[in-house]
Amino acid sequence: MTQVPDQPTQKRQRGRPSRISREAIARAALEIGVDQATIPAIAAHLKVDHSSLYHHVAGRNDVISIAAELAINELDWRAPAATDWRSELIILTDAIWTLYERHPGLAESIHQASVTPSSGIRSFAESVEKLQQKGFSLDEAVLAVDILVDMVGECFLGWWSTTKPEADGRTRKERIIAIWEDEATKLPDKAEQINAMVDIMKVGARKWWERKRDLVLAGIAVTHAQKAGGSDKVQT
Incomplete structure (x- = not known):
C-alpha cells in the first residue's frame, strides 16, 4: 500500500x-x-x-x-523495458490524461503550481532517464518529456473547461460550437476551414489531443535522427 x-x-x-x-x-x-x-x-x-x-x-x-x-x-505509467521511445511517451501521456480524467481538479492544481508533488518530479526524472537509455541526450530527453507533459495538461484543461454549464443550460462547448457555426455561415469563403475546427470540437478532446501528440512525436523523431547523425531511422 x-x-x-x-x-x-x-x-x-x-x-x-x-x-x-x-x-x-x-x-x-x-x-x-x-x-x-x-x-x-x-x-x-x-x-x-x-x-x-x-x-x-x-x-x-x-x-x-x-x-x-x-x-x-x-499511477500505472511505466512501460516495459523493451518498449521503443515513441511508445514510451505515448504510454506516459495516456496515463497522465487518465490521471486527470479520474481526478477532477487535479490537473488544474498541478498546472497552476498550487501543488508540486515530489512523486511527479521523480516520475519526470525517471521518464527522462528512460529516453537517455534509448539514445537521447539529456537535453533532448528533458525537452521531449517536458513538452508532452505540458501539452497533455494544457489540452486536457482547455477541453475540460468547455464541459462547464452555462446560464442557459448548455455546456460551454455547445455555445462555442454554435458561435463557430454562425461564423461559418457569415463567412462562406472560409466555411470549409471554420467547419473543420467545428468537426474537431464535436469529435472530442481525446482524439484531438492524440493528433497533436502524434505531430509532436513526429517532430521529435526527426530532430533525434538529425542529432544522431542520421543513423537512427525516423519512427512514424
Whole structure:
C-alpha cells in the first residue's frame, strides 16, 4: 500500500488510536474529487468531526498536496523495458490524461503550481532517464518529456473547461460550437476551414489531443535522427 507520510500539525492525545490518517484523508479527497475536497466535505466523507482533521493536515492546500502525491504514486505509467521511445511517451501521456480524467481538479492544481508533488518530479526524472537509455541526450530527453507533459495538461484543461454549464443550460462547448457555426455561415469563403475546427470540437478532446501528440512525436523523431547523425531511422 502506498504510504503518505504522517506529519500531524498537533501532538496527538493519548488514548484510543485515531481512525483517520493523512493517507485516509488523501484517499477521501480523491474519492470526493479534488475540486470538491474541502475540509468539511472530507470530514463528512470519513464520518468524523472536521476539527479532528487538523491533527493530520494544515488545511485544504495540504490535503490537495497529499492527494496529488498519492494519485501519482499509484499511477500505472511505466512501460516495459523493451518498449521503443515513441511508445514510451505515448504510454506516459495516456496515463497522465487518465490521471486527470479520474481526478477532477487535479490537473488544474498541478498546472497552476498550487501543488508540486515530489512523486511527479521523480516520475519526470525517471521518464527522462528512460529516453537517455534509448539514445537521447539529456537535453533532448528533458525537452521531449517536458513538452508532452505540458501539452497533455494544457489540452486536457482547455477541453475540460468547455464541459462547464452555462446560464442557459448548455455546456460551454455547445455555445462555442454554435458561435463557430454562425461564423461559418457569415463567412462562406472560409466555411470549409471554420467547419473543420467545428468537426474537431464535436469529435472530442481525446482524439484531438492524440493528433497533436502524434505531430509532436513526429517532430521529435526527426530532430533525434538529425542529432544522431542520421543513423537512427525516423519512427512514424
